[in-house]
Amino acid sequence: MTQTAEPDPFAPDGTWQGLSPRYAVVRLVTTAITNVVFWAIVATASFFMVGRPELTFALAAAGAIWTAWRLWRVRRWVNSWRWTERDADLCIARGLWHRQLTVVPIGRMQLVEVSAGPLLRWQGLAGVQLVTAAAHTNAHIPGLDKATAVALRDRLIERSDAEGSGL
Amino acid sequence: MTEPTTPTAEVTEVTEERPHPLTPLVQVWVWIVGMAFFVGRQLLENPTQPIPADLARFPWWLAIVGVLGLVSIASNLWNWYTTRFVVTPTELRVEHKGVEHESKRVAYTRIQSVDVTQRFAARLLGMAELTIDVGGGSPIRLQYLSRTRATHLRDVLLARAHRHEADADAGASDLFSDTRPSDRVLVTIPTQELLLGAALSHELIALVVVTAIPLVIGVIVGQVLLIGGGLLPLVFSIGGFLSKRVIGQFNYTLAETSGGLRITRGLTSLTSETIPAHRVQAIRLHEPVLWRRIGRTRVDLSYLGLRKLTTDEDQAGASSIMLPIGSPDAVRTALHAVWPGLDLDAIVLNAAPRRARWIAPLAWPWLGWGVDDRVLVIRRGWWTRTTWILPHARLQSLRMSAGPVLRRLGLATVDAHTSDVGTSASMIMTDADARLFLAEESHRAREARGTQRLLGIVRA
Numbered sequence: 137m138t139q140t141a142e143p144d145p146f147a148p149d150g151t152w153q154g155l156s157p158r159y160a161v162v163r164l165v166t167t168a169i170t171n172v173v174f175w176a177i178v179a180t181a182s183f184f185m186v187g188r189p190e191l192t193f194a195l196a197a198a199g200a201i202w203t204a205w206r207l208w209r210v211r212r213w214v215n216s217w218r219w220t221e222r223d224a225d226l227c228i229a230r231g232l233w234h235r236q237l238t239v240v241p242i243g244r245m246q247l248v249e250v251s252a253g254p255l256l257r258w259q260g261l262a263g264v265q266l267v268t269a270a271a272h273t274n275a276h277i278p279g280l281d282k283a284t285a286v287a288l289r290d291r292l293i294e295r296s297d298a299e300g301s302g303l
Numbered sequence: 304m305t306e307p308t309t310p311t312a313e314v315t316e317v318t319e320e321r322p323h324p325l326t327p328l329v330q331v332w333v334w335i336v337g338m339a340f341f342v343g344r345q346l347l348e349n350p351t352q353p354i355p356a357d358l359a360r361f362p363w364w365l366a367i368v369g370v371l372g373l374v375s376i377a378s379n380l381w382n383w384y385t386t387r388f389v390v391t392p393t394e395l396r397v398e399h400k401g402v403e404h405e406s407k408r409v410a411y412t413r414i415q416s417v418d419v420t421q422r423f424a425a426r427l428l429g430m431a432e433l434t435i436d437v438g439g440g441s442p443i444r445l446q447y448l449s450r451t452r453a454t455h456l457r458d459v460l461l462a463r464a465h466r467h468e469a470d471a472d473a474g475a476s477d478l479f480s481d482t483r484p485s486d487r488v489l490v491t492i493p494t495q496e497l498l499l500g501a502a503l504s505h506e507l508i509a510l511v512v513v514t515a516i517p518l519v520i521g522v523i524v525g526q527v528l529l530i531g532g533g534l535l536p537l538v539f540s541i542g543g544f545l546s547k548r549v550i551g552q553f554n555y556t557l558a559e560t561s562g563g564l565r566i567t568r569g570l571t572s573l574t575s576e577t578i579p580a581h582r583v584q585a586i587r588l589h590e591p592v593l594w595r596r597i598g599r600t601r602v603d604l605s606y607l608g609l610r611k612l613t614t615d616e617d618q619a620g621a622s623s624i625m626l627p628i629g630s631p632d633a634v635r636t637a638l639h640a641v642w643p644g645l646d647l648d649a650i651v652l653n654a655a656p657r658r659a660r661w662i663a664p665l666a667w668p669w670l671g672w673g674v675d676d677r678v679l680v681i682r683r684g685w686w687t688r689t690t691w692i693l694p695h696a697r698l699q700s701l702r703m704s705a706g707p708v709l710r711r712l713g714l715a716t717v718d719a720h721t722s723d724v725g726t727s728a729s730m731i732m733t734d735a736d737a738r739l740f741l742a743e744e745s746h747r748a749r750e751a752r753g754t755q756r757l758l759g760i761v762r763a
Contacts, residue, residue, distance in 0.1 A: 145715065145738040146705070224749045236704040237738075239745050243752055244699050269584075269607060270699035270720035272727040299752075 146235040152218040152227075158259040159279025160214040165255060167206050175199025219277050224299065226266065226292070228275055240275045243299030244268045248289045252282070264288055319387045319398075323430055326447045327379035332424035334372035341365065388445060390459060395435070397443060411463040413437045415582050415607050416563070419453050419481065421573040431573075433457060436607075454481065454575075461562030461577055481567045481575040482558050489640055490626060490633045492555040500601075500628035501548040503593040505687070507541065514540050552627045559640055566625065576622075582606045583641045584697045585721045585728075586625070588634065588690040595688065600634050602626035604641070607722050642677065642694070650675050652682060658712045659731045672730045672740075677751070679719060679744065681728040691728035696751035697721050701744060703737040710734070717741065 179199065183192040209232070218229040221242075229237045245266055252262040262285040263278040280288065328335065385401040399405040418434040425431060431453035433445040448456065482488060501507060514537045520526075553570035563579035589601040602625040626637050638645055652671030660667045665685035672681045679698070681691040698719060705715040715737040718729045732740060 145703070145734040225745055231704075234704065234706045235710065236702060237741065238700060238702040239741055240700040241698070241745060241748060241752070243749075268699040268720070269722040270727070271722070272718065272720040273700040275700065 146229055146231075146237050150220060150222075152220045152229070154219075155214055155217045155277070155279040156259075156261055156281050156284075157214075159256075159261055160211045162255045162259055162261065162279060163210045163214055164207060167210055168203065171199070171203040171206055175203065214279070217277070217279075221288075221291070226275070228277060238273075238275050240266055240268060240273060241299070242292060242295045245292060245296045248292050248296075250285050250289050262286070266292070319389050321387055322383055322445060323447050323449055323452075324383070325428055325430065326383045327376050329425050329428060329430060329447055330379045331372060331375050334368070334375070338369065338372065390456070395443075395460060397445070407443055409435060409437055409443060411460065414460060414464040416576060416578040417457045417460050418577065419450075419457050419575040421450065421569075423571045426571070426573060435460065457575075457577060458562060461579070464579065465562065480554065480556055481565065481573070482556065483560070486558045486560040486565065488556060488558045489636050490555075490557040490629065492552065492626070492628060492633075494549060494553065496628055497549050497552050497555070498545060499597070500594065500599060501545050503591070503597065503599075505591050505593075507544060508593075510540055510544055511537070555627055557626060557637060557640070564625075564640055578604070578606055580641050585694070586638065586641065586692045588692070590688040590690075592686055592688075594628070598631060599628050600626075600631070601628060602634055602637050605722065638692070645678065645692075647680070647692070650678075650680050652680065655731050656714065656733050656736075658714055658733075661712060662709070662714065662731060670731060672732075674744075674747065679747075681719065681730050683730065691719070693719055693721050693728060694751065695744070695747045696755045698744070698748040701741050703734075703741055705734065719744070 175196065176199075179192050179196045182195050183189070186192075213232055216230055216232050216235075220227050224243070225239050225241045227237065227239050229235070246269055247267045249265040249267065250262050251265065256262060256279065260282050261279050262282045263276060264280060264285050266273070266275040268275075277285075277288075381401060382399075385399055387398045387400075389396045389398070394411065395409040397407040397409075399407075415436040417436070419431050420434060421431045425447050429450050430447040431450045432447055433453050433456060435443040435445075437443065445453075445456075447453075518534060518537060550570040552568050555568045556566070558565045558567070560577065563577050563582075565575060565577045567573065567575045583604050583606055585605050587603040587605070589603065590599075591601075594600065603623045604625045605623055626633060629637065635647075638647065650673040652673040655663075655667060655670035659670060663670060663683070663685075666683055666688075669685065669688055670683050672679070674680070674695075677694055677696075679691075679693045679695060681693070683689060699722060700720045702718045702720070703715045704718070709715060709731075713733055714731055715734040716729050716731055717737050717740055718727045720727050
C-alpha cells in the first residue's frame with residue numbers, strides 16, 4: 137500500500153493520545169462473550185434443525201476460528217484509537233479497516249457525557265461522549281482512565297463556554 | 304375565554320386564556336361525521352321512528368364506537384378545561400392542571416419557529432393549531448385557537464423572539480393565504496407547476512411501475528379481466544397521487560415577513576410556517592433526473608428542532624420543504640431570502656478525482672465541492688442530484704472516513720455535519736486533499752463563528 141511511502145492521512149502528526157491499555161481487556165471480554173454465545177446458538181440450532189453432526193462441527197470450528205481472529209484483533213483495534221485536543225477542536229481517529237477521523241469544534245459541543253458500564257467500572261475506566269446539535273456527529277472516546285475522562289469532560293465544558301457561539 | 308379587545312392592549316396586561324371551547328369537538332370530528340352519517344341514514348330510512356324499537360338491529364360495533372367517542376369527547380373536554388396559557392412579557396407559559404400538573408415555559412429567545420396549522424375540520428370552524436418549536440425536545444402545541452387569535456399570538460411570539468413589538472395590523476388575511484399588506488411575497492407556485500412537478504417525480508414513476516405489473520401480466524397472458532383490474536388501480540392511484548400533491552401544496556406562497564420567512568400552503572388544510580431566517584442551518588437543492596430536463600429544483604431547508612418534522616410532500620403540518628418546485632429564478636429568490644447576496648453560480652466547484660468513478664459511476668461528473676467566504680457547497684448524486692449549501696458558521700463537525708476499497712483507491716469520504724434531518728452532506732476526495740480540507744474547513748468555520756459572535760448575529 138502507498139501509505140508506507142507517504143504520511144498516512146488518518147494518523148496525523150502532533151501529540152496524540154490513545155485509549156487505556158486496560159480497555160483492551162474489557163473489549164476482549166465482550167468480544168469473547170458475544171462471539172461464543174452467537175456461535176453456540178448457531179451450532180446448536182444447526183444440530184437440531186439439520187441433524188447432521190459434521191455440519192455442526194464445521195460451524196463450531198468456523199466459529200472458533202472467527203472468534204480467535206476477533207480476539208487477536210482486539211488489541212490492534214483498541215490501539216488504533218487516537219485522540220487529541222487542539223486549540224479549537226477535538227480530533228478522534230479510529231479504525232483498522234474502516235478508518236475515520238472526526239473533527240469536532242469545541243465551541244460546538246452541546247454537552248459532554250461521561251459514562252461507564254459494569255465492565256468499564258471493573259477496570260476503572262469510563263467513556264466520553266460528545267454531543268453537538270448534529271445527530272450525525274457521533275463522536276465518542278471509549279475506555280479512558282476515569283480520571284482522564286473526568287478531566288477531559290471538565291476541560292471541554294470550560295473551553296466550550298469560552299468558545300461557544302450559540303447556534 | 305378572555306379575548307383581548309384590541310391586539311395591543313394585551314401586550315402589557317397578562318391574562319390566562321383557555322383554548323377555544325369547540326376544541327374537544329374538532330379533535331373527534333371524524334367520529335362526529337360518522338355518527339351523523341348513521342343517524343342521518345336512519346332518519347332518512349325511517350323518518351317516523353329514528354331509534355328502532357328493535358335495538359338488536361344496530362350492529363354491535365356501533366355501540367362500541369359510540370361509547371369510545373363519548374369517552375374521548377369527555378377526556379378532551381377535561382383536557383381543554385384544565386389547559387390554560389399565559390403570555391407574559393418574558394415567556395409563554397402553558398399550564399396543564401389535570402390529573403398530573405404540568406407547566407411548560409417557553410422563553411421567547413429560544414423559539415426556533417412558530418407554525419399555524421388548520422386541519423380540515425378545524426378549518427371549517429375557523430380554528431387553528433399553534434405549534435411552537437423550541438429546538439430540542441418536542442414542540443409545544445396549542446389546540447385549538449380561533450384563527451385570528453392563533454395568527455396574532457404567532458405574531459406576538461415571533462416579534463418577541465426578535466425583541467420588537469408586534470405589528471398592529473393583525474388579521475387581514477384571506478381564506479387561502481396568510482399574508483399581510485406589510486409582507487413581501489417572494490414566490491408563489493401555480494397549480495400547473497405543481498402538477499408538472501408531480502407528473503415528472505420519482506414517486507409517480509415508482510407508482511406507475513408497481514401498479515402496471517398486473518396490467519403487463521394481463522396483456523401477456525391475454526386475460527381481459529386482469530387488464531381491466533390492472534387499469535383501474537393505475538388510474539386511481541395516479542389520480543390520487545396527483546390530487547393529494549396538489550391539495551397539499553395548493554397556493555404555495557413564500558413570503559418575507561417581519562417575523563421571518565413564511566410558507567403558506569394547502570387547499571383542505573392550511574399550513575403556515577414561519578421561520579426566522581437566521582435560524583436556517585442549511586439548505587439543500589434537489590434536482591431529480593427528470594426535473595433537470597425542465598430546469599426545476601426542490602429546495603429544502605433545515606433548522607433546529609426539525610427532528611420530528613416530515614420531509615413528506617403530501618402531509619399537512621410543518622415540513623422541511625422551502626420550495627416544492629421552482630425555476631432557477633425562484634430558487635435564487637429563495638436563497639437570497641435566507642442569505643442575501645449569495646451567488647451560487649460564482650462558487651467554483653472542485654471536481655472529484657477520476658478514480659471516484661469506481662465509487663459513483665453515474666454521478667461522477669456532478670460530484671463537486673466549493674467554498675466562498677460564507678458557505679460550503681457540496682454536490683452529488685445522479686438519480687436525484689443534491690446540492691448542500693452549508694454556512695461555515697453553522698458547521699457542527701467534520702469527518703473523513705475510508706473503508707478498504709476507498710483506501711485502495713487512495714480516496715476518502717468527507718462528511719460535513721449540520722443539524723440536518725436528512726443524510727449528511729458528503730464528498731469524495733483524494734485522502735491527501737481530504738486531510739487538507741479538514742484543516743482548512745475547520746479554520747474557516749472557526750473564523751466564521753468568531754465573526755458572527757462579534758456581530759452579535761447569533762444569540763446564545
